[in-house]
Amino acid sequence: MTNIIITIFERAFDKGRGLARDMRIRWALEEVGQSYAVKPIPWEAFREAAHLARNPFGQIPTYEEGNLVLFESGAIVLHIAERFPGLLPQDSELRARAIMWIFAALSTIEPPIVDRDVVRHSEAGKDWQLERLAMVDERIRTRLRQLSAHMREAHWLVEAFSAADIIMVHVLRRLEGSGLLEEFPNLAAYIARAEARPAYKRAFEAQLAAFKGAQ
Amino acid sequence: MTNIIITIFERAFDKGRGLARDMRIRWALEEVGQSYAVKPIPWEAFREAAHLARNPFGQIPTYEEGNLVLFESGAIVLHIAERFPGLLPQDSELRARAIMWIFAALSTIEPPIVDRDVVRHSEAGKDWQLERLAMVDERIRTRLRQLSAHMREAHWLVEAFSAADIIMVHVLRRLEGSGLLEEFPNLAAYIARAEARPAYKRAFEAQLAAFKGAQ
Structure with a gap:
């Protein structure tokens, strides 16, 4: 124990x-x-x-x-x-790829998503808020489009479900309610698939x- | 080879x-x-x-x-x-801590530093640029203050030099010319120590x- x-x-x-x-x-x-x-x-x-x-x-x-x-x-x-x-996969190359996707979720996908909350909360009341929100949303959209194109119909990032999917799905979930996820049906399906796990x-x-x- | x-x-x-x-x-x-x-x-x-x-x-x-x-x-x-x-350290606990510091450099320290360049380049000409730069600099300063307080006189993040120092020093170097590093002498010394390595x-x-x- x-x-x-x-x-x-x-x-x-x-x-x-x-x-x-x-x-x-x-x-x-x-x-x-x-x-x-x-x-x-x-x-x-x-x-x-x-x-x-x-x-x-x-x-x-x-x-x-x-x-x-x-x-x-x-x-x-x-x-x-x-x-x-x-x-994590047993195979050493797949294992390295799964770890890589943990970093990708945190370093490439998450920062603009967190920035969106900075705009919404810390910049509330600024007269630039809506203009900057639109700029941040475009940065997020670029990353979602690239991730969506990469995943296509794949169920998980690296063959079987892995630690990378835990981080990526949780990062993406922060966009719930923004309307951005709905633009990429395979990513929305990916999140739903993860949320269905016991x-x-x-x-x-x-x-x-x-x-x-x-x- | x-x-x-x-x-x-x-x-x-x-x-x-x-x-x-x-x-x-x-x-x-x-x-x-x-x-x-x-x-x-x-x-x-x-x-x-x-x-x-x-x-x-x-x-x-x-x-x-x-x-x-x-x-x-x-x-x-x-x-x-x-x-x-x-x-990476041989000891498993120190190894886990070194890996943790790679993530800390990338997830906690780097995002506001990258955002500073977004403000300087992508938001050039916006009438809010200077106000937002000051806000981002305050976020960066908070993280540098915490890192500085944690490191005190330590030469490296986890006992001996490790992969974590490569990432952290390189993340911090992006602030060269901003004047922010000079506010934290132990961090400036940390960077200089790393740059002196063959x-x-x-x-x-x-x-x-x-x-x-x-x-």
Whole structure:
């Protein structure tokens, strides 16, 4: 039995929609069949020494297992995938490609999607907001078009479902409600396929229960 | 002997300052003592099928070795670090921490730094440009302050020099000329320490020679 602890913010900003990055860790652990404990911290704790010792940038999630303390959801999911079987291909070339797609999701796809929320929230009330939102949406559309063209009818990024799909699907889900995903039916189908996995459903229910419990 | 090929853009946008991401790959290969060939492609090739087959997002660098084709500089540096000794700690916990810092550099530090260039170039002429630049600089400053507080007098991110330092130093170097690095003397010293490494110097000279040769 392992003794894994993940930190989350006590009250999820997304109101239980599973968009906070602890969802990625919960989902990965459900896929490999590992139980975990959750340590909810108040949002204000991101400035406090106890949390900064876990993550100097004050973000969630963190992952603790014995003496090992990790932050960065990409690093944590990769660690889980290396530690427990089921989330990376055995073949070394396919394995390298799956890891590559974790980086692609985080470095190439996610930044403009996060920037969209910066425009929507931090730039609310600026008279440039709508003009910049349109510019950011075009950057997102370019990446979605390229990803869509690459995936075609593929079910997953690298043959079988892998850690890369956990990160990519979760990154894309942040666009729910924007209308952008609907422009690329194969990507919308990809997300729906992932959300139908029992491990995804268990992780989603667990984060929703944590949100409801904190209310 | 390996047969490694990396793609670069024929004419570096940074005029040989070593800010394009092929520098990360050159540096990693120099650190582990592996030679490589370079395939320069015209900038316009990012839309062409031959390059899109290597990288569906049309970016550089890519890494080819036999049948393995990788893109994303983070994934390539991690692959090099796993394939050849010298860039990751042996100890499994320290190794996981080094990989975590690769993700931290790319997911937490790099996005606002890249956004700064978006403001400077893609938003030139907008009447909001200076106001938004100040907002982005504050986001960058927050991350640099946190990184600086974490590193204190440490020479490298995780005990000995590792793949994480290659990515982090290269990410930070993109701020040269902004004046932001000078606000954090320990980070400026960290970059200088990395630039003094013989492998860094060899990689820098090689990319500069490629730039001059293309003129």
